[in-house]
Amino acid sequence: VHRFFALVDNIIDGDFIRLGAEDFSHIRALRLRPSELFIVCDGEGTDYICRLGERGEDVAVIVETRRTLGEPDVDCGVYLAYAKGDRLDFAVQKSVELGAREIILFPSERCIAVPGDASKKAARFQRISLEAAKQCGRGRVPNVLTANSFEDAVNKAGRAKLPLFCYEDEKKHSLKSVLESYNGKFETVSIFTGPEGGFSPQEAKLAADSGMISVTLGARILRCETAPIAALTALMYHSNNF
Amino acid sequence: VHRFFALVDNIIDGDFIRLGAEDFSHIRALRLRPSELFIVCDGEGTDYICRLGERGEDVAVIVETRRTLGEPDVDCGVYLAYAKGDRLDFAVQKSVELGAREIILFPSERCIAVPGDASKKAARFQRISLEAAKQCGRGRVPNVLTANSFEDAVNKAGRAKLPLFCYEDEKKHSLKSVLESYNGKFETVSIFTGPEGGFSPQEAKLAADSGMISVTLGARILRCETAPIAALTALMYHSNNF
Numbered sequence: 001v002h003r004f005f006a007l008v009d010n011i012i013d014g015d016f017i018r019l020g021a022e023d024f025s026h027i028r029a030l031r032l033r034p035s036e037l038f039i040v041c042d043g044e045g046t047d048y049i050c051r052l053g054e055r056g057e058d059v060a061v062i063v064e065t066r067r068t069l070g071e072p073d074v075d076c077g078v079y080l081a082y083a084k085g086d087r088l089d090f091a092v093q094k095s096v097e098l099g100a101r102e103i104i105l106f107p108s109e110r111c112i113a114v115p116g117d118a119s120k121k122a123a124r125f126q127r128i129s130l131e132a133a134k135q136c137g138r139g140r141v142p143n144v145l146t147a148n149s150f151e152d153a154v155n156k157a158g159r160a161k162l163p164l165f166c167y168e169d170e171k172k173h174s175l176k177s178v179l180e181s182y183n184g185k186f187e188t189v190s191i192f193t194g195p196e197g198g199f200s201p202q203e204a205k206l207a208a209d210s211g212m213i214s215v216t217l218g219a220r221i222l223r224c225e226t227a228p229i230a231a232l233t234a235l236m237y238h239s240n241n242f
Numbered sequence: 243v244h245r246f247f248a249l250v251d252n253i254i255d256g257d258f259i260r261l262g263a264e265d266f267s268h269i270r271a272l273r274l275r276p277s278e279l280f281i282v283c284d285g286e287g288t289d290y291i292c293r294l295g296e297r298g299e300d301v302a303v304i305v306e307t308r309r310t311l312g313e314p315d316v317d318c319g320v321y322l323a324y325a326k327g328d329r330l331d332f333a334v335q336k337s338v339e340l341g342a343r344e345i346i347l348f349p350s351e352r353c354i355a356v357p358g359d360a361s362k363k364a365a366r367f368q369r370i371s372l373e374a375a376k377q378c379g380r381g382r383v384p385n386v387l388t389a390n391s392f393e394d395a396v397n398k399a400g401r402a403k404l405p406l407f408c409y410e411d412e413k414k415h416s417l418k419s420v421l422e423s424y425n426g427k428f429e430t431v432s433i434f435t436g437p438e439g440g441f442s443p444q445e446a447k448l449a450a451d452s453g454m455i456s457v458t459l460g461a462r463i464l465r466c467e468t469a470p471i472a473a474l475t476a477l478m479y480h481s482n483n484f
Binding site for chain 1: 311312332336339340341377378379380416417418459460461462463464465468471472475476478479480482483484
């Protein structure tokens with residue numbers, strides 16, 4: 001079933017949706033038969049099952065309204081240090097598939113590639129997020145934000161109820177031991193992962209000062225794009241969102 | 243610390259390793275000081291911590307011998323249907339990082355891209371496996387094998403004690419419910435995932451006939467390269483190998 005996000009100019013009105021020009025032309029290009037169903041998601045967790053009106057207008061009839069199944073009940077921000085090449089593309093796409101609520105890009109001491117124009121980059125990643133959200137059946141399109149500094153990122157991440165700092169030099173606390181010892185619902189979580197060269201000791205200290213919990217992701221050294229998706233998968237698995 | 247696999251012609255002899263020509267020239271290119279340590283792994287789960295001999299020869303002195311930390315205690319074969327472009331590269335690399343013991347590529351009804359010369363492809367993926375194993379600190383280099391047919395793949399996969407068939411149309415059993423209900427050690431596990439278009443009902447039947455257990459990976463539709471790494475991560479997390 002084809003699925004669209006009513007993000008820009010689709011107007012939901014009672015039992016009807018007036019489709020925006022872009023979605024309408026896309027739907028027309030699909031040559032759906034009048035009886036064929038498609039889904040319009042409002043981007044806030046609700047799916048509208050629709051069919052086209054019989055007169056071929058840009059108005060769709062809502063057949064059924066339901067909560068989007070693809071939305072996890074944990075609000076997890078994934079914090080990614082800038083990385084080279086297509087690693088960030090990949091990490092953003094997979095984070096969306098695996099259920100991140102929000103993705104925050106940040107500079108870090110050992111980053112090899114910090115973009116000159118972060119807002120341009122962010123727009124590109126926002127499009128990756130939208131495509132991934134459509135494809136995998138998310139009920140929301142995760143926002144991709146940029147933090148201006150490591151400090152800003154760590155301060156924001158530290159405000160989650162469970163702020164996880166994935167740190168290669170952490171030898172004691174595994175992600176699993178921390179998730180298992182956490183009493184409470186996994187309402188807000190941060191997963192914070194570093195660049196190719198890892199975090200500096202100073203950065204680890206800043207993270208600790210802002211209340212983050214250092215965790216190790218195990219004995220194997222995961223690449224910078226693998227660590228966030230492994231940690232996010234483990235969180236979703238642990239919290240029954242998988 | 244630099245790490246090598248003694249796979250080809252490094253000869254381990256008591257307290258010494260005679261380095262093969264390739265590794266020796268690589269080590270020389272690194273310009274290690276005589277006191278600097280490096281690791282030679284035998285590819286069977288043992289690491290030799292070494293330093294170069296003082297006379298600059300191709301003989302390294304073994305300082306310490308230890309079990310490789312990066313090796314999980316679950317023997318998991320990851321079965322990947324042929325896929326387009328760099329998706330398989332990615333899935334192979336991440337499967338190695340996340341602890342697969344063996345990777346098996348197979349053709350499937352809805353595969354878009356089945357290579358003409360599978361053995362050539364396999365050699366390429368074997369190199370990706372080697373590089374990933376080196377980088378992440380594995381104690382073994384996972385073999386990348388090819389199955390000639392879907393039936394061959396499913397027969398091999400079905401022989402594991404816990405053979406998991408990741409199937410989009412499975413609505414009842416989640417991966418988590420199956421892992422939790424499994425009584426026993428996770429000795430041999432298969433994770434079997436499909437191509438872009440998923441498995442056909444006939445293929446699902448063949449899998450069931452060979453004793454595989456269908457599982458769903460949750461409400462979000464994961465891409466063909468995301469499903470195996472998510473399932474493998476969950477298995478490693480669940481079995482305390484993460």
